[in-house]
Each structure stands twice: as C-alpha cells, then as structure tokens.
Amino acid sequence: MSATRVAVLRFPGTLDHESAARAVEGVGAEPVFTHHEDTALPQGTHAVVIPGGFSYGDHLRPGALASRTPIMAAVTGHAKDGGKVLGICNGFQILCESGLLPGVLRPNASLSFICRQADLEVADSGTPWTGGRLAGEVLSIPFKHHDGAWFGTPGEARVVLRYKGGNPNGSIDKIAGISNLGGNVMGLMPHPEEAQDPLLGSTDGRVLFAALIA
Amino acid sequence: MSGAPTMGESGTPLYEELGLLDTEYDRVVQLMGRTPTDPELVMFSLMWSEHCSYKHSKPLLTGFPTTGPRVVMGPGENAGAVDVGDGLAIVFKVESHNHPSAVEPFQGAATGVGGIVRDIIAVGAKPIALLDSLRFGTLDSARSRFLFRRAVEGIGHYGNCIGIPNVGGEVQFDERYEDSCLVNAMCVGVVPHDAILSCAARGIGNRLVLIGNRTGRDGIGGASVLASAELGDDDADKRPSVQVGDPFTERKLMDLCQALNHAGLLVALQDLGAAGLTSAASEMASRGGVGLAIDLDRVPLREQGMAPGEVLVSESQERMLAIVEPANMDAVVEMARRHELDATDIGEVTDTGELEALWQGEEVVRIPSPYLTDDVPFYDVPRDAAPPAQPIDLASVAEPGDLGQAWLALMADPNVASKRWVFEQYDQLVGANTMRRPGGDAGVVRIPGTNRAIAVTLDCAEWHTEIDPYAGGMASVLEAARNVACTGAVPIAATDCLNYANPEKGSTGWRLAESIRGMADALTAIGAPIVSGNVSLYNESPRGPIFPTPVVGIVGLLDDASTSIGSAFGRHGDAVLLIGYGEPRVDASRYLGRCDGAPPAPEPATDATLFELLAECARRRLLTSAHDVSEGGLAVALAESCIGGGIGAEVSITPGRRADEAIFGEGGGRVIASCDPAQLDAIAALATDGVTVARIGTVGGDDVAIEAGGSTARVPLSDLARVWEGSIPEALEAQ
Numbered sequence: 001m002s003a004t005r006v007a008v009l010r011f012p013g014t015l016d017h018e019s020a021a022r023a024v025e026g027v028g029a030e031p032v033f034t035h036h037e038d039t040a041l042p043q044g045t046h047a048v049v050i051p052g053g054f055s056y057g058d059h060l061r062p063g064a065l066a067s068r069t070p071i072m073a074a075v076t077g078h079a080k081d082g083g084k085v086l087g088i089c090n091g092f093q094i095l096c097e098s099g100l101l102p103g104v105l106r107p108n109a110s111l112s113f114i115c116r117q118a119d120l121e122v123a124d125s126g127t128p129w130t131g132g133r134l135a136g137e138v139l140s141i142p143f144k145h146h147d148g149a150w151f152g153t154p155g156e157a158r159v160v161l162r163y164k165g166g167n168p169n170g171s172i173d174k175i176a177g178i179s180n181l182g183g184n185v186m187g188l189m190p191h192p193e194e195a196q197d198p199l200l201g202s203t204d205g206r207v208l209f210a211a212l213i214a
Numbered sequence: 215m216s217g218a219p220t221m222g223e224s225g226t227p228l229y230e231e232l233g234l235l236d237t238e239y240d241r242v243v244q245l246m247g248r249t250p251t252d253p254e255l256v257m258f259s260l261m262w263s264e265h266c267s268y269k270h271s272k273p274l275l276t277g278f279p280t281t282g283p284r285v286v287m288g289p290g291e292n293a294g295a296v297d298v299g300d301g302l303a304i305v306f307k308v309e310s311h312n313h314p315s316a317v318e319p320f321q322g323a324a325t326g327v328g329g330i331v332r333d334i335i336a337v338g339a340k341p342i343a344l345l346d347s348l349r350f351g352t353l354d355s356a357r358s359r360f361l362f363r364r365a366v367e368g369i370g371h372y373g374n375c376i377g378i379p380n381v382g383g384e385v386q387f388d389e390r391y392e393d394s395c396l397v398n399a400m401c402v403g404v405v406p407h408d409a410i411l412s413c414a415a416r417g418i419g420n421r422l423v424l425i426g427n428r429t430g431r432d433g434i435g436g437a438s439v440l441a442s443a444e445l446g447d448d449d450a451d452k453r454p455s456v457q458v459g460d461p462f463t464e465r466k467l468m469d470l471c472q473a474l475n476h477a478g479l480l481v482a483l484q485d486l487g488a489a490g491l492t493s494a495a496s497e498m499a500s501r502g503g504v505g506l507a508i509d510l511d512r513v514p515l516r517e518q519g520m521a522p523g524e525v526l527v528s529e530s531q532e533r534m535l536a537i538v539e540p541a542n543m544d545a546v547v548e549m550a551r552r553h554e555l556d557a558t559d560i561g562e563v564t565d566t567g568e569l570e571a572l573w574q575g576e577e578v579v580r581i582p583s584p585y586l587t588d589d590v591p592f593y594d595v596p597r598d599a600a601p602p603a604q605p606i607d608l609a610s611v612a613e614p615g616d617l618g619q620a621w622l623a624l625m626a627d628p629n630v631a632s633k634r635w636v637f638e639q640y641d642q643l644v645g646a647n648t649m650r651r652p653g654g655d656a657g658v659v660r661i662p663g664t665n666r667a668i669a670v671t672l673d674c675a676e677w678h679t680e681i682d683p684y685a686g687g688m689a690s691v692l693e694a695a696r697n698v699a700c701t702g703a704v705p706i707a708a709t710d711c712l713n714y715a716n717p718e719k720g721s722t723g724w725r726l727a728e729s730i731r732g733m734a735d736a737l738t739a740i741g742a743p744i745v746s747g748n749v750s751l752y753n754e755s756p757r758g759p760i761f762p763t764p765v766v767g768i769v770g771l772l773d774d775a776s777t778s779i780g781s782a783f784g785r786h787g788d789a790v791l792l793i794g795y796g797e798p799r800v801d802a803s804r805y806l807g808r809c810d811g812a813p814p815a816p817e818p819a820t821d822a823t824l825f826e827l828l829a830e831c832a833r834r835r836l837l838t839s840a841h842d843v844s845e846g847g848l849a850v851a852l853a854e855s856c857i858g859g860g861i862g863a864e865v866s867i868t869p870g871r872r873a874d875e876a877i878f879g880e881g882g883g884r885v886i887a888s889c890d891p892a893q894l895d896a897i898a899a900l901a902t903d904g905v906t907v908a909r910i911g912t913v914g915g916d917d918v919a920i921e922a923g924g925s926t927a928r929v930p931l932s933d934l935a936r937v938w939e940g941s942i943p944e945a946l947e948a949q
Binding site: 018019022053112142199 | 367370376377460461465553637640641644648649660776
C-alpha cells in the first residue's frame with residue numbers, strides 16, 4: 001500500500017517547502033509539492049501543509065495574495081470536508097487571510113523580526129495536533145517572524161499552543177498556535193519542521209506532522 | 215581618428231567627471247585608436263574604477279596561496295569552490311558593500327546581501343548560509359546607532375525573505391568607523407561538481423540572455439562614484455547611486471537559475487553587480503575569449519528616456535546574464551515565465567572578441583573586451599612603513615582594585631557583549647540544516663542530503679593589523695580558523711574582504727601589502743588556500759582612515775556532522791581545560807580598550823597543530839565544549855561558555871606577570887574546553903609540538919571564578935549574563 005499523501009503547497013516566495021516535505025517523509029507520509037496555480041489538490045490528498053516563507057514577498061499583507069490563489073479554493077474545500085490542514089508561520093497567516101482560521105497576525109510588538117528557540121505550552125490537549133500531550137506539557141520549537149502577534153477572539157478558535165514565559169511578540173493570551181473549532185485546521189507561528197532532528201537541537205516538532213496522518 | 219574629449223555638465227571633461235585620470239583617458243584613446251563614444255567612456259570609467267579593476271591592489275594579491283587538493287575553482291570566477299566529498303563542492307565568497315551602506319544603510323546592506331548571493335547563484339550553486347562582518351562607530355554616536363540599526367534591518371529584510379539562514383559573523387564598534395562603516399557579507403553554497411557553471415561565454419551564435427529584473431536608473435555609477443572614492447560631506451547627494459533591493463525577485467531568480475542549471479539549459483552564467491551589464495558582459499567575453507553583441511533596444515527597461523550609457527552601467531538589482539544555445543531559448547523563456555520572471559534575448563556570442571552595442575539601430579559601442587577587463591593601468595601603492603610598535607610597560611597599567619568589577623565592565627563592552635540583538639533579527643534556521651547557530655565560535659550547517667557539515671566564520675584582528683600589519687594579517691586568519699577549529703571542523707579554505715583606507719595616502723599601502731603577506735603565510739601554514747575575495751579601498755573620510763581591516767572567512771569541514779562541538783559548557787563536574795599556546799598580554803587588548811602596544815606574534819605552525827588536536831578530539835568525541843579565547847581573554851571566554859550552558863565554573867591559572875594580565879590578557883592560540891574527567895588522559899596524550907593541554911578547573915556552581923597567583927575574580931553567573939546580554943540593547947534604548 002502506498003504512503004499517505006500530504007500536499008505541500010508552494011507559492012512564489014515560499015521558503016520552507018523542502019524542510020516541510022522532509023518532515024512529512026519523517027512521519028512516513030508522501031509529500032507532493034502543489035503549486036499556487038493548481039486548481040485541485042493532488043489525487044488522494046489526505047492532508048495539506050502550508051509551509052512558511054514570504055509568499056509574494058509579503059506584498060500588501062503577509063499571506064494576503066497567496067490566500068487569493070486558485071489552490072487555496074481547493075484547500076478550503078478540503079478543510080470544509082473535514083480534511084486536515086497545517087499552516088506554519090506564513091502558512092498560518094495565509095489560513096487567517098483565507099478565513100479558514102479566525103483572527104489576524106499583526107506585526108510583533110517590537111516591530112522587528114525575531115528568531116528564537118521557544119518553549120510552547122500545550123493549552124488544549126483535546127485537538128489531534130499535540131499527540132495526546134497533556135495541557136501544560138512543553139514543546140521546544142523555534143519561531144522566526146516579523147508579523148506573528150495573533151489578534152482575535154480566542155473563543156472563536158481552540159488555543160492549542162501558548163508561549164511559555166514571556167510574551168515574545170505581543171499576541172493575545174501569548175497564543176502561538178490555534179485550530180478551528182472543528183480541530184482539523186491548525187495554524188502556528190513557530191516552525192515544527194525545524195524541530196525534527198536531534199542534530200538540530202529538538203525533535204518536538206514531529207508531533208504536529210504525525211497528527212497529519214493520525 | 216581622434217577628436218577632442220566630450221565636455222561634461224560642470225564644464226570639465228566628461229572623463230574627469232566620471233573619475234578617470236588624464237593619463238587614464240589618454241590610455242583609453244591610445245588603446246582605442248580614436249576618441250571613445252560617450253557610452254564607451256562611461257564603460258571605461260566604471261571598469262577601470264578601483265572597485266571593478268583592483269588597480270591598486272591586484273599586484274599585491276598574487277601572494278595568496280590559491281591552490282590545493284580540494285580547490286575546484288580558485289579566484290577569478292564569481293566565487294571559489296572546494297571539494298567536500300560525495301561529489302559536492304562548497305562555493306563561497308565574501309564581499310563588501312561599505313560605501314552604499316554609509317550613504318543609505320538599509321538598502322546598502324540589503325543589496326550587499328543580494329549581490330553576494332547572486333555570486334553564489336552564478337556558479338550554479340544552492341546558497342545554504344549567510345554571514346556578515348559589520349563595523350560601525352561607537353554606540354554613543356547617534357549616527358552610528360542609526361547606521362547599525364538600519365544596516366542590521368536591511369540585512370534581515372533581504373536575507374530573511376530570500377530564505378538563506380544567517381549563521382554567524384561579527385560586529386565591532388570603534389570611532390575609526392564612524393564615517394566609514396563596514397558591511398561585509400559572505401554567502402556559502404553547495405553544488406555538485408558536474409553542475410558548476412563558469413562565467414566564460416562560449417559558442418559563436420549562442421544567445422545572450424538577460425534574466426530577472428527590469429533595468430532602471432538606480433545605482434548608476436555606484437562602483438566609481440561611491441565605491442572608489444573617499445566619503446565626504448556631500449554623501450547625501452550620492453544616495454541616488456545606491457541600488458534598491460527586491461528580495462522577492464531575488465528568491466525567484468535563485469529558484470529559476472537553479473532550475474535552469476538543473477535542466478542543463480545554461481552554457482554560462484554571470485551576475486550583474488557593480489557596473490551592471492558592462493561588467494557582466496565584458497567579464498563573460500574576456501573569460502571566454504569571444505565577443506558579445508548587445509542590442510540595447512531589447513533590454514527591458516523600467517523607465518523611459520534612458521541613455522545607452524545608462525542602460526550599460528545601471529546597477530539595477532536582481533539580474534543575471536546567461537549564455538544559452540539557440541535551441542534552448544524557448545525552454546528558458548518558458549521556465550522563466552513559470553517563475554514569473556523575464557528572460558530576454560538581448561544579443562549573441564560573436565567571434566570578434568569585441569563588446570558591441572547597438573542603440574536604435576546604430577552602433578554606439580565597439581570595444582575589444584580585454585581593454586575593459588585586462589588593460590587597466592595598475593598602480594604601485596606607496597609603501598611607507600610605520601615605526602615598529604613598542605610593548606606596553608605593565609608597570610604603567612594600574613591594577614584594578616576589584617577584578618570582578620573589571621570583569622563586568624569588560625563583559626559590557628559592546629565589542630565583547632552578546633550580539634543577540636543583531637542575530638535574533640535574522641532567520642538562522644531556514645532550510646533546517648543549521649546545527650550551531652550564531653553566537654558561538656562558528657556557524658555549523660549540515661550539507662543538505664549528507665552526513666557532513668561545514669563550519670563557517672568571519673573574523674578580523676584590526677587592532678593587531680594597525681599595530682603590525684604582517685602579524686595582524688596572520689592573526690586575522692588564525693582567529694577565524696581557530697573559531698572554525700573549535701567546532702571540531704578542519705579549516706579547508708578561505709575567502710577575504712580587504713577593507714582599507716586610501717592606498718595612495720600615508721602608510722595604508724604598506725599596511726595593505728604587509729597584511730596580505732601575513733595572511734598568505736598563515737593560510738599556507740594551516741593549509742587553507744584563498745579561493746575568492748574582494749577589496750574595498752578608500753574607506754576614509756576627512757576625519758581619517760579606518761583601521762586596516764582584512765576580514766577573513768574560513769570554511770571548515772566535518773566529515774561526520776554529529777561530532778561537532780559547541781562552545782557552551784554542558785555538564786556539572788566536567789573538567790575545564792586550557793588548550794593551546796602563548797602567554798596573554800595586555801597589549802592591544804579589550805581589557806585596556808585601546809589599540810596600543812605590541813601584541814604577541816602569532817605562531818601559525820603551532821595553531822595548525824592545535825587545529826589537528828581539536829579535530830581529533832571531535833572525531834573521538836572527547837570534548838563537551840570548546841571555545842576560542844579572543845577578545846577579553848580567558849575571563850570572557852570562560853564566562854561565555856558558562857552563560858551558554860547556564861552553569862558556573864571554578865578555575866585556577868598561572869598568574870604570569872600579573873593576575874589581571876593572566877585573566878584578561880590576549881594573545882597566542884588558546885581554547886577553553888570542557889570534558890568528562892575520564893577523557894583527560896586521552897586528550898592530554900594528543901598534546902604535541904608546542905600545544906599544551908592543562909586542566910584548570912571544574913564546571914559547576916552558580917558563580918564563575920578565576921584564581922591566579924592568590925588573586926581571585928569571582929562573579930555570580932547571573933550578573934555576568936545580565937551585563938553581557940543587556941549591553942547592546944541598553945545602548946540603543948538609552949538614547
């Protein structure tokens with residue numbers, strides 16, 4: 001039997017598609033690069049990853065232009081049918097711009113880009129995205145963004161991950177990642193695809209990719 | 215046929231306005247056998263500028279070692295390449311963007327990154343790491359704070375958006391860089407040997423294809439107006455000569471060039487940098503021994519009414535020039551369209567050896583390309599030696615009443631303090647191969663798809679070079695190489711960016727010549743040839759010259775990525791080791807805080823032995839950590855290893871001439887390391903040929919303490935960390 005298919009989206013300016021694809025392979029699934037102009041997801045797509053980067057150079061607003069591409073209509077259909085979607089960093093911004101997740105990502109309170117390893121606290125153990133970890137358990141995953149302060153009404157989403165300790169970017173309730181109320185669409189600013197390998201310091205990001213095929 | 219030279223707008227001859235000397239203009243006329251057209255004259259002025267021709271420095275650069283068993287491609291191409299096994303080569307180069315950054319720091323620094331990345335792309339490689347070496351005036355100056363802030367933002371803006379991790383570098387502050395800041399950027403790429411591209415144009419009838427951005431008026435004369443003259447009061451007027459960067463386009467260009475190369479559609483590739491199309495086309499023609507005919511009317515323009523000379527020298531960013539076989543043109547254009555970029559056939563390879571340009575159907579340029587690239591007049595620089603330096607009389611240096619306070623003051627020196635404020639603004643991780651992030655001795659990046667890794671760093675010993683350029687050139691190489699060696703990597707090759715003042719004045723020429731000689735001797739001793747480099751002269755203002763600043767980039771190789779060593783202490787109870795050679799001195803130390811005295815002479819051969827010892831320790835996994843002792847001496851190195859590990863240490867050292875000199879002095883080649891005490895004998899057995907291994911203490915506790923001859927410096931780790939981390943942010947916020 002062939003491996004579970006995971007579409008890894010690629011817009012002009014997407015940067016993390018290769019590392020996201022490696023992370024998909026790491027959980028035994030088959031990554032398929034899917035381009036912005038495509039009007040449908042690859043045949044048999046089980047889940048979708050929208051990797052980070054600077055789609056369209058962040059022109060207008062981060063994620064704004066990518067959210068209007070043909071492929072995002074297909075991703076929206078996939079999500080409405082209950083299919084899993086994981087948006088990382090710029091992917092999270094694209095999900096908010098598409099309306100698949102509530103809220104917006106505002107510029108960091110410092111108005112500067114920040115790249116840092118972070119401790120993320122599991123806030124809601126009931127979504128599929130943290131692999132059954134208990135609330136309060138900690139994942140070490142790096143973040144790196146200029147526009148990562150989530151702003152919105154927390155009650156419209158499920159808060160999955162919070163920054164532990166100080167609030168690095170000024171997001172509401174120290175939110176690092178949320179899912180929709182249905183739990184099948186997840187967005188987070190930190191980069192789980194860069195926490196896959198002990199040589200790079202942490203493997204805590206695997207749980208989010210494992211959730212794609214769970 | 216010879217006529218009178220064209221007059222410029224200011225009433226002086228055009229060639230003079232363009233920066234050519236009378237003698238140089240005469241040489242142009244003599245070579246051409248006629249009066250050059252205006253576009254031709256503009257081209258000569260750019261190509262014969264110091265920035266493009268190295269007319270004051272090239273005769274000196276011949277002393278560098280440039281060959282070795284690993285060298286795949288040496289200096290002369292867009293970047294150098296060295297073999298790293300598995301059929302792969304590592305490609306790298308460092309380049310300056312000093313003058314544009316002094317005029318407009320955000321775009322100056324941003325396009326500095328863009329330029330060096332295109333050099334790596336041009337070789338056919340995939341960029342995998344960026345580094346920066348930055349120098350500004352002191353942070354009590356509002357202008358220096360502005361330049362520092364904006365240059366860092368510019369580097370982040372561009373580097374983050376193109377998706378290349380920034381893994382290291384250095385930042386220094388000194389009033390000598392107040393007017394002439396230095397922004398040097400290095401890029402490292404990886405490419406299979408058989409995919410390496412040359413810039414040499416080949417194949418008569420092949421097409422000349424301009425790829426990427428449209429051409430506008432930005433950056434006209436950047437190489438001559440900005441980069442080849444001293445800075446002065448009218449710098450603001452030069453702002454139009456600074457280019458504007460678009461990292462989104464660069465990313466698309468990067469992806470496209472790799473895709474074109476992967477598909478085998480390129481005969482040759484060259485980036486457009488200083489002097490734009492003129493430089494790129496003449497380099498490609500000269501290197502290939504062919505001619506190139508350009509139809510300027512086919513160049514996609516961003517604005518109306520540009521003169522042919524402007525099109526020829528515009529430094530509009532994010533452009534590449536390719537040679538493509540006619541049969542592949544459709545495929546190239548289609549691939550470019552899919553990347554949302556232009557690829558335009560603007561001319562062809564000819565057998566004339568000449569660079570030709572048509573404008574509105576008329577020939578406006580016909581120059582044998584070697585005239586532009588090879589026939590520049592070279593100049594000998596005056597070599598007036600400065601008097602030899604005298605050692606500092608230690609008796610004249612007051613002993614600190616409280617060694618702990620002196621330690622804290624040193625940790626707060628912005629030159630010593632944590633550069634977290636800088637590197638947190640850079641994406642250090644994109645690509646998921648960064649194993650050792652900025653802030654340690656060297657960045658360590660896994661070579662994608664392999665179990666190998668490279669360690670890379672940029673470093674310079676400018677104070678030492680000012681005092682004794684030969685020894686300082688050596689020290690610059692050895693400090694950089696020691697950083698790489700501390701990760702367990704074997705230094706295999708080097709790149710350099712020689713930042714100097716006006717070589718025609720004072721002792722700058724002598725410093726340039728002597729420091730190159732010192733660098734060459736050190737590089738030979740450690741077996742790391744130079745494969746690429748850059749020279750930036752005229753870093754000088756009415757207030758004076760910069761320090762001679764030979765920035766050295768070293769690439770080291772780890773055959774097993776998992777053996778790399780970090781700089782942070784790891785375990786309570788580990789032994790602290792001092793490995794290396796040399797006696798610390800206060801001369802030219804951060805402890806005294808002035809460029810004065812006679813620092814100890816480096817010993818390249820002993821450093822080479824030290825590097826072998828560290829590499830062997832890594833291979834056998836004997837060390838927990840290793841950290842170079844450099845600025846701030848043993849005290850700062852020990853504190854940094856403690857802060858990194860979040861754990862204290864207690865050590866005891868021989869006091870030498872005086873305790874404070876032993877604790878804070880600099881010099882020699884020394885490394886603070888830590889290991890499981892059970893490994894001590896195995897490590898000590900490796901000590902040989904002047905390199906000693908001494909256990910000086912133990913990791914553990916909440917304090918960091920150094921005892922020397924009965925005097926003790928003891929400071930809580932939390933205090934050292936607070937001062938060290940807080941210094942630069944506080945200096946920026948206080949204003």
